[in-house]
Amino acid sequence: MVTRRTVLLGSAGLAGALGALMVGWTAMPPRPRLVTSDPLPTGPGQSALNGWVKIGADNTVGIVMCKAEMGQGIYTGLAMVLAEELDADWAQVRVEQAPIDKIYQNVAGIVESLPFHPDDHGTLKAIAERITGKAMREFGLMLTGTSSSMRDLWLPMRQAGASARAMLVAAASQEWGVKARECRVEAGRVLHPSGRSASFGELAAAAASQPLPDAVVLKDPKTFKLIGKPRKRLEAASKMDGSARFGIDVLQPGMQYASVEMCPTLGGRVASFDATDAQKLPGVRKVLALPPLYGSTGGVAVIADTPYHAMRAVKAVRVEWDDGVAANLSSDEIYQRLAQSLDTDEGFHFYKHGDVDAALKSAVKTVKAEYRAPYLAHTTMEPMNCTVQFKEGRATVWAATQVPDMARRSVAKVLGLAVEQVDVQTQLLGGGFGRRCEVDVIAQAAAIARESGGAPVQVIWSREQDTTHDFYRPACVSRFQAGLDASGQLLGWLNTSAGQAIMPQVIERMLGLRAAVPDRTTSEGAFDQPYEWPSARIGHEAVELPVPVGFWRSVGHSHHAFFKESFLDEVAHAAGRDPVAFRAALLARRPRHLKVLQRAAELSGWGQPLPAAADGTQRARGVALHQSFGSIVAQVAEVSVSPDKRIRVHRVTCVIDCGLAINPNLVRQQMESGIVYGLSAALNDEVRIEKGQVQQTNFHDNPVLRFDECPVIDTEVIASDENPEGVGEPGTPPVAPAVANALFTLTGQRLRRLPLKLA
Amino acid sequence: MTPLTINRKPVEVLAEPDTPLLWVLRGELQLTGTKFGCGMALCGACTVHIDGEPTRSCVTPISAVGLREVTTIEGLSGPQVAMLKAAWTDVDVVQCGYCQSGQLMAAAALLRQNPKPTDADIDAAMAGNICRCGTYPRIRAAIHQAAAMAAA
Numbered sequence: 001m002v003t004r005r006t007v008l009l010g011s012a013g014l015a016g017a018l019g020a021l022m023v024g025w026t027a028m029p030p031r032p033r034l035v036t037s038d039p040l041p042t043g044p045g046q047s048a049l050n051g052w053v054k055i056g057a058d059n060t061v062g063i064v065m066c067k068a069e070m071g072q073g074i075y076t077g078l079a080m081v082l083a084e085e086l087d088a089d090w091a092q093v094r095v096e097q098a099p100i101d102k103i104y105q106n107v108a109g110i111v112e113s114l115p116f117h118p119d120d121h122g123t124l125k126a127i128a129e130r131i132t133g134k135a136m137r138e139f140g141l142m143l144t145g146t147s148s149s150m151r152d153l154w155l156p157m158r159q160a161g162a163s164a165r166a167m168l169v170a171a172a173s174q175e176w177g178v179k180a181r182e183c184r185v186e187a188g189r190v191l192h193p194s195g196r197s198a199s200f201g202e203l204a205a206a207a208a209s210q211p212l213p214d215a216v217v218l219k220d221p222k223t224f225k226l227i228g229k230p231r232k233r234l235e236a237a238s239k240m241d242g243s244a245r246f247g248i249d250v251l252q253p254g255m256q257y258a259s260v261e262m263c264p265t266l267g268g269r270v271a272s273f274d275a276t277d278a279q280k281l282p283g284v285r286k287v288l289a290l291p292p293l294y295g296s297t298g299g300v301a302v303i304a305d306t307p308y309h310a311m312r313a314v315k316a317v318r319v320e321w322d323d324g325v326a327a328n329l330s331s332d333e334i335y336q337r338l339a340q341s342l343d344t345d346e347g348f349h350f351y352k353h354g355d356v357d358a359a360l361k362s363a364v365k366t367v368k369a370e371y372r373a374p375y376l377a378h379t380t381m382e383p384m385n386c387t388v389q390f391k392e393g394r395a396t397v398w399a400a401t402q403v404p405d406m407a408r409r410s411v412a413k414v415l416g417l418a419v420e421q422v423d424v425q426t427q428l429l430g431g432g433f434g435r436r437c438e439v440d441v442i443a444q445a446a447a448i449a450r451e452s453g454g455a456p457v458q459v460i461w462s463r464e465q466d467t468t469h470d471f472y473r474p475a476c477v478s479r480f481q482a483g484l485d486a487s488g489q490l491l492g493w494l495n496t497s498a499g500q501a502i503m504p505q506v507i508e509r510m511l512g513l514r515a516a517v518p519d520r521t522t523s524e525g526a527f528d529q530p531y532e533w534p535s536a537r538i539g540h541e542a543v544e545l546p547v548p549v550g551f552w553r554s555v556g557h558s559h560h561a562f563f564k565e566s567f568l569d570e571v572a573h574a575a576g577r578d579p580v581a582f583r584a585a586l587l588a589r590r591p592r593h594l595k596v597l598q599r600a601a602e603l604s605g606w607g608q609p610l611p612a613a614a615d616g617t618q619r620a621r622g623v624a625l626h627q628s629f630g631s632i633v634a635q636v637a638e639v640s641v642s643p644d645k646r647i648r649v650h651r652v653t654c655v656i657d658c659g660l661a662i663n664p665n666l667v668r669q670q671m672e673s674g675i676v677y678g679l680s681a682a683l684n685d686e687v688r689i690e691k692g693q694v695q696q697t698n699f700h701d702n703p704v705l706r707f708d709e710c711p712v713i714d715t716e717v718i719a720s721d722e723n724p725e726g727v728g729e730p731g732t733p734p735v736a737p738a739v740a741n742a743l744f745t746l747t748g749q750r751l752r753r754l755p756l757k758l759a
Numbered sequence: 760m761t762p763l764t765i766n767r768k769p770v771e772v773l774a775e776p777d778t779p780l781l782w783v784l785r786g787e788l789q790l791t792g793t794k795f796g797c798g799m800a801l802c803g804a805c806t807v808h809i810d811g812e813p814t815r816s817c818v819t820p821i822s823a824v825g826l827r828e829v830t831t832i833e834g835l836s837g838p839q840v841a842m843l844k845a846a847w848t849d850v851d852v853v854q855c856g857y858c859q860s861g862q863l864m865a866a867a868a869l870l871r872q873n874p875k876p877t878d879a880d881i882d883a884a885m886a887g888n889i890c891r892c893g894t895y896p897r898i899r900a901a902i903h904q905a906a907a908m909a910a911a
Binding site: 069070071072073232233235236237238239240241242243244245246248249251257282306307308311379380381382383428429430431432433460462463665666669672673674675676677680698699700704705706707708710711712713 | 774775778779782785786787789790791792793794795796797798799801802804831832833844847848851853854855856857858859860863881882883885886887888889890891892893894895896897898899
């Protein structure tokens with residue numbers, strides 16, 4: 001067994017961490033995040049005041065956006081943060097795509113992915129966080145993910161806004177011969193008590209030649225005018241008239257289209273292919289084999305004049321597949337292997353507290369259970385696609401991606417170019433949910449564009465390819481034991497789970513490295529929760545399997561919340577206690593969590609009788625509380641069961657404490673979004689593997705949640721002055737256990753497998 | 760060449776007659792507001808109106824369209840649509856936005872046929888349009904609001 005200490009110091013590229021050089025480097029201040037290495041490109045009349053904002057002579061404020069918009073509302077949220085400190089006129093604010101630069105690399109998202117318990121305030125954690133934070137500024141990744149955008153940029157973008165504001169004021173005061181501190185800024189104008197005033201646009205050019213301020217004072221949150229207000233989404237109108245441009249909407253002169261068909265067996269490749277029939281079809285230009293790239297399965301591609309020609313022709317290519325190592329793998333066998341691994345080993349201990357074994361021995365009553373969750377596909381509405389042009393030693397990439405610089409690296413590698421010879425244009429994402437953290441289709445597009453004679457090629461995956469060649473949420477088996485004393489008090493909590501680890505796979509497919517790191521995602525949601533168990537031990541056994549796994553909205557939390565909150569409910573019932581009261585007792589010293597739980601109970605009418613559903617069936621409530629990505633969420637679900645055993649969720653009451661809510665309306669929207677996504681997985685979704693092949697293909701056999709299955713959702717956002725936390729994912733984890741717990745109350749059946757099916 | 764009427768304008772397209780309308784709209788005609796989602800009429804992202812009827816363009820060959828009037832999201836207009844979009848804006852429906860063209864096409868057709876739909880009417884009319892961002896509750900609210908505005 002490797003301990004956390006040795007693994008941590010030996011991992012994350014920190015092999016030489018103890019050397020004097022490293023100590024010296026660590027002590028130096030981290031790289032600032034204000035100005036890009038190369039000057040920002042500017043349009044006519046535009047002046048860049050730092051790496052985050054450009055001001056036009058026409059008074060437009062261009063917020064330089066390094067995060068991808070995939071529905072979470074980050075364009076609007078981050079623009080509000082910068083515009084607040086700038087005192088910009090909100091009507092003049094626009095969003096522009098950032099280039100690739102170190103200042104845009106995600107720091108918070110990676111630092112918070114280290115495998116430490118939130119209550120750990122030790123030196124090791126502090127050192128690891130500092131080193132990782134510094135390293136991410138130098139060698140990190142532009143990543144929109146881990147619900148980290150606001151946490152990552154809340155301060156840098158406020159500082160950028162304040163810095164730009166100071167430069168505009170300095171320019172005005174210089175021109176007017178007045179003191180800077182006498183000027184004030186309102187709605188995009190600098191004003192002086194003498195009556196002089198100038199717009200941002202009039203001052204922009206002069207402001208850009210001012211020195212960067214040494215230090216800026218950020219606003220007192222009490223004076224915020226934009227932050228905390230329910231502003232409308234900036235790009236909404238373009239999404240209502242067809243003008244919004246997603247990755248798949250790229251149109252380039254002379255563009256050709258490609259369709260791919262990968263080996264049905266995950267991880268397989270092409271042994272040989274015969275393109276004779278395909279070549280005879282109209283519109284076909286080229287047929288080629290694709291090797292496995294960045295985690296993709298090998299396949300064939302057809303380049304043609306239109307998507308329709310390409311999609312039709314790729315079906316006509318006759319391929320002999322080399323199925324590879326997954327050829328005999330099935331879901332049932334995988335569940336068996338995961339469960340068996342727990343018979344002999346508890347895996348890596350992410351959390352240990354007190355003496356659980358003694359506690360369980362002394363218990364008057366013990367509760368045991370085994371839970372499991374299936375593989376899941378992301379199923380973004382916009383199928384995977386990417387457009388690449390490779391011409392005269394340079395490549396241009398148009399992609400809907402959560403990782404633009406990884407996209408650049410992958411295209412450069414495939415085409416044998418330097419990264420500087422690759423330009424990435426990030427488009428709007430028609431859903432991300434973690435799927436677009438991968439670059440498989442981007443690398444494929446590069447390999448295909450190499451064969452198109454310089455023409456831009458748009459690769460579009462069919463829905464079938466998208467569903468059968470995803471990076472799936474890992475299947476997981478989780479075992480619990482809890483002990484109660486005679487009065488029903490919880491004494492000990494033992495939880496071990498087994499599944500595939502995502503991070504080693506990601507590191508291998510992105511960087512080509514084999515790394516044994518304790519992967520927080522395998523146990524997040526199990527080990528890092530706020531409940532104060534008198535004793536606890538929580539471990540995860542990572543099992544290697546040839547199924548590609550990836551980040552699925554809320555990642556480890558997505559299944560561990562179901563396991564933990566369902567089992568906690570079992571224990572509450574075994575103790576003869578009310579599930580809300582039982583949770584509250586474990587949160588006595590957690591005022592924020594307690595408030596969220598109690599508010600959800602209050603709003604949902606917890607404990608009060610529920611009227612029958614419209615069809616006369618009985619309803620019941622279930623509760624769940626979960627913390628993820630810094631935010632605390634409680635949900636109460638109201639469910640009924642129809643005579644044909646169909647589960648109907650009528651209402652979900654949701655309360656979130658996400659710290660300061662930058663835009664409360666977008667926070668509510670994300671709660672609804674997370675709940676619908678999580679409910680789809682709770683009730684319907686499951687990817688099954690037989691002989692190494694994913695059985696689900698399109699929406700008929702992968703039945704995601706539809707309109708008529710959607711509950712009423714009431715969300716309350718707790719008012720808070722704490723730092724803003726993540727909101728894109730935390731709505732997802734609690735809904736499955738809230739529904740399962742309601743079903744137990746209603747039917748007496750404890751459902752321990754997802755998706756939920758009544759006997 | 761196949762003649763079509765798209766957003767009230769006559770056009771001639773080069774595509775073969777069996778080509779689904781979706782790919783002609785998105786490619787030759789560069790009207791990318793109509794989206795590809797599943798290719799099997801299962802998700803509604805490709806919904807257009809043909810003579811006012813919501814139709815899945817991904818399974819509709821252009822040979823089957825004839826001279827009937829095709830309306831896409833780019834051409835969707837009129838006082839009722841303006842009210843629908845105002846309601847959509849007011850209740851902040853959109854998230855990633857990919858399915859929203861199809862959602863608006865379906866909602867507009869519903870309101871034209873049934874100016875005061877009940878929840879059950881909305882369920883029935885909208886159940887074919889999938890949204891993975893979970894905009895369903897706000898779509899419902901926006902349709903009710905647009906209906907109320909029209910009645911006022």
